[in-house]
Amino acid sequence: MSLPAVLTLIADRESGPLKPEAIDMARALVKGNAPIVLSPGEAVDIPCPPPRPGSANITTIRATLAPYRVDALLLKTRGRRRAILVADMDSTIVTGETLDELADLLGCGEEVAAITRASMNGELDFETALEQRVALLAGKPASVLEQVWESVTLTEGARELVQTMRKHNGRTALVSGGFTWFTQRVAELCGFDENYGNELEIADGRITGHLAGPILGPDAKRDHLERLTAERGVQLRAALTTGDGANDIPMLASAGLGLAFHAKPNVRRIISTQINFASLRAHLFAQGYHARDFVTD
Template sequence: MAAGAAVVDVRDDGDGVAELRVRGGRDAVRRALADAASTLPAGQEVDVAVVPAAAREGRRLVVLDVDSTLITGEVVEMLAARAGVEGEVARVTEAAMRGEVDFAGSLHRRVALLEGLPATVLDDVLAEVVPSPGAATMARSLAAAGVPVGVVSGGFAEVVEPLAASLGVPHAEANRLEVSGGHLTGRVRGDVVDAAAKERFLRALAARHDVPLAGTVAVGDGANDLDMVRAAGTGVAFCAKPVLAAAADVVLTRRDLTAVVHLVGAPLVP
């Protein structure tokens, strides 16, 4: 461990999480722990997170992406399956998440392929959405700890808003699909929720709750989460594409959102 980095407390909560509190040498501590984790025997994995005290003390805020973060899949691909264009949409989605194509342009291309679908498929997809493991526990635990939570998505409000409400998450923002005559028109209403919009959402929510940016935690998986992950006090890459993992402060490789509760220092509420 580098000079100036001293362990002052170690806690094992009995749930596979060990907490070490250190002073100074954040980058050196991160490298040392990551190097140690890389030497574990095959089959043994551990996520290492070194976060500033501001993310665990005082006023805090958590903002999460939805598709492939709060939930396990991509809503646009679930809709595409009903239109028979799943493969084409999935290829565009993957390219967008890797940062290879402009997100707004890619969204318009994908939504155009959904033209003619009955609007009722949105309810069908909502019923089939699978939250990521630990999502409900995370939302419940953060609410109990008084930590505001918001979700912001390049997906669709028609699914995101009721999903957030079901988890007790009070703040949600996403794109809205245009509907005419009970069918999707293949267009979105208003401005696209892209990377810049996600950062604006984070900043606005922090201001609304009087949380300094240093106390914010942003969690995402793809290139359109880059701006908010970089802007947050602690940016988290969750089972993420390499482009986001390279920019994040914390990289989580196990799909379990209770890790976010540990990051902000809140107790788990079963």
């Protein structure tokens, strides 16, 4: 009979393989069974009893393993594979912040980056921050969007995550507080079923400094999550969400598995399921996938 919980360990591959001593420490903390290898040297599952009063919690486990640059997720065994994926774009599916990179090329990078930091850390509400940043772009040539796109880099594991979930009948959506100009292209590159963002208004080849249509912010991200689960006929616990900033918190908190991915400090204080070292491949290991099951082409 399988145990009702599992501790999944995932190593940051750039820092080296998952060390046996890290696995042994984790197993002792949760009084777990023998590890099940999901990817040699990268990820294991440790079946274990559910947490009880006085037993090691995820904060303790994470702190113990931090020197090894190992992520730890303590999850229920039942229902691990999710039917829905809703992902943030900037600093999650792609490595950078497209609005900040756009501003850099247009000569207002420092001002925009400062507003971005305040927003992502929860110091400034998302809608106000976005309006202020877009206003700084007024009159700038829209042709620079192509230059930014040339430098956009997918985060390691982005295509594997999306394509693997789609292969196993998952519905995938890219939902971003960034611009649809980029979400459409990133979604096509990764294979997302749907994509949503904010529409940057462009007239006569120049950015007007305004948005066309309503702002897609934190509540709208959660709304898309709820819509997708309703359309699929599943409950929120069947969904996986991932993101790094304050505007992702509502959807991270609402999903059955919300993963704070290399997230800002204020996000990590609220969301206990975290990926702080590993790549997006960790999202598949968290669902019990073996590396051999990943779609890699």
